[in-house]
Amino acid sequence: MVSRRAFVQQSLTALVGSSVLLEKGSSCAAQPATEPEHLKAIGLQLYTMRSEMQKSVEATLDRVAQIGYNEVEFAGYFGRTPQQISDALKKSGLTSPAAHIDMRAPWDKTLEDAAIVGHEYLVVPWMDESQRTPDGVKQLAQEFNRRAEAARKAGKNFAYHNHDFEFKQLGNSGKLLYDTLLESTDPKLVLMEMDLFWITRGGQDPLAYWNKYPGRFPLLHIKDMAADQSMQDVGSGQIPFAKYFKARNVGGATHFFVEHDQPKDPFASIDRSYQHLKQLSF
Numbered sequence: 001m002v003s004r005r006a007f008v009q010q011s012l013t014a015l016v017g018s019s020v021l022l023e024k025g026s027s028c029a030a031q032p033a034t035e036p037e038h039l040k041a042i043g044l045q046l047y048t049m050r051s052e053m054q055k056s057v058e059a060t061l062d063r064v065a066q067i068g069y070n071e072v073e074f075a076g077y078f079g080r081t082p083q084q085i086s087d088a089l090k091k092s093g094l095t096s097p098a099a100h101i102d103m104r105a106p107w108d109k110t111l112e113d114a115a116i117v118g119h120e121y122l123v124v125p126w127m128d129e130s131q132r133t134p135d136g137v138k139q140l141a142q143e144f145n146r147r148a149e150a151a152r153k154a155g156k157n158f159a160y161h162n163h164d165f166e167f168k169q170l171g172n173s174g175k176l177l178y179d180t181l182l183e184s185t186d187p188k189l190v191l192m193e194m195d196l197f198w199i200t201r202g203g204q205d206p207l208a209y210w211n212k213y214p215g216r217f218p219l220l221h222i223k224d225m226a227a228d229q230s231m232q233d234v235g236s237g238q239i240p241f242a243k244y245f246k247a248r249n250v251g252g253a254t255h256f257f258v259e260h261d262q263p264k265d266p267f268a269s270i271d272r273s274y275q276h277l278k279q280l281s282f
Contacts, residue, residue, distance in 0.1 A: 036281035039245065042274060043071035045221060045259035047100070049266050053078045057085070061092040067271050068278065073219075073257045074099040074117075075125070082116035089117070097255055098193070098219055100125040100161065107147060111154045121219060121255075122151055123159045123193050127166070134171045134180075141184035148189035159191040159219060167202030178204075182213055193219035194251070195259075200239055201229050207244070210251035217251035220244075221259045222277070231261055233269050235276030242282035 044064055046053060052060040057078050064072060072094050077085050089096055098121035101110050114122055124144070131140050148158035166178035173180065182192070194217045199206055210217060224237030234241070245256075258277070263269035 037246075038279075038281055039256055039277055041070040041256070042068070042277050043073060043097075043255055043257040044069045044270055045073045045075065045100075045257040047075040048258070048260050048263060048270060050075070052266055058088045058091070061088050061094055063267060064270070065092040065094050067267075067274050069258075069270070069274060070094065071255060071257070072096050073123075073255075074119075076100075082113040085117050097121060098123055098159075098257070103143075103147075107150060111151060111156060114156055115154070119156065121157045121159050121191070121193070123161050123219065125161045126163070127160075132165065132170070132177060134173055137170060137177060137180050138184060141181060141190075144190045145186050148186065152189060157191055157218070158189060159193045161193040161219075161221070162195050162198055162202075164198045164202035167199065167204050176204075178209075182209075182216070187213065187216055191219075192217050193221065194253075195221035195223070196239055196241070196244065197221065197223040197225050197231060200225055206251070207247055210247060214250055215252035217253055219255045219257065220248075220251075220253050222256050222273070223259050223261075233260060233263075233276075234258055234273035235280075236272070241277075242280055245280070246282040 046060075046064075049060050049064070052063075053076075057080050061072065072089075074085070074096055080088070085096075096117055096119055099114065099117070099119045101122045101124065103124055110122065127140065130136065144158065144160065151158045160181065162178060166181065167176050169175065170177040170180050192213075194206060194209070196206060198221075199209075222234055222241065224232040224234050224239050224241075226232050226237045245253075248254075256277075258270060258273045260266075260269050260273070
C-alpha cells in the first residue's frame with residue numbers, strides 16, 4: 001500500500017513533469033519551419049538588349065515579357081518618345097520602375113519623361129574619370145543632392161550605379177571612392193543601385209555596405225562572375241545570390257535587374273538568367 005504522503009509526492013512530481021513537456025511543446029509549436037522564398041518579380045536592364053532594341057523596341061519588349069520578366073530598366077529610348085515607350089510597355093505587360101539617365105540632359109525634361117513612362121527611380125550609370133578625384137567627387141555629391149531633391153519633389157527617386165572603380169582609394173584620403181560618395185550625399189535623397197558583379201570584382205562585400213548604410217540600396221544589378229572574373233549569365237558563376245537575396249531587406253532591395261554587358265546571344269543569355277532566378281530559393 002502506498003502511503004498518503006508518498007501518493008501526494010508522486011502526483012506533484014508527475015504534474016511538474018507534464019508542465020515542462022507542455023512548455024517545450026509550446027515553444028516548438030511557436031517556431032514553425034520557414035518556407036523558402038523566391039523573387040516575386042524579376043527585372044531586366046535593357047542595356048543587355050541594345051542590339052535588339054535598335055532593331056525594334058516593341059518586338060524586344062514583347063519577347064522579354066514572353067520569357068517571363070516582369071520589369072525592365074531602360075538605358076535610352078532608341079528614338080521613341082516617352083509616350084511610345086509607355087504604350088509599348090502596356091502592350092507587353094511590363095513595367096519600368098527605373099531608367100539610366102543622361103546627366104547632360106535638361107533635368108526638368110528628364111523628370112517629365114519619367115512621369116510619362118512611369119519610372120520611379122532615375123539612375124546615374126557612370127562617373128567620368130575626370131570626376132574621380134576628392135574635389136570631383138565632392139562637387140558631384142553636391143550635384144547629386146540637388147538633382148535628388150528636385151526628383152523627390154516630383155515624386156521620383158535618384159540613385160547612382162557602381163562599377164568597380166569606385167572601390168579604389170580616392171586620392172590620398174584613405175577612403176574608397178564609393179564610401180566617400182555615400183558619406184557626402186544625403187542618405188534620405190541619394191540612393192544606390194548596387195551592381196553585384198562589379199562590387200564583387202572590386203573586392204568588396206555587399207553585405208558589409210548594407211549593414212553600414214541600411215536601406216540605401218533599393219535596386220540591384222544581377223550578373224554573375226566566373227573564377228577568372230569574367231562576366232557570366234546568372235547561375236553560371238560564383239556569386240552567392242541566394243545569400244544576398246535573403247538579406248535584401250537590410251539593404252532595402254526591392255528591384256532586381258538581370259544584366260550582361262556583352263552577351264553573345266542576348267535572348268539566350270537573358271533566358272538562362274531568368275530560368276535560374278525563377279527556381280532559386282533562399
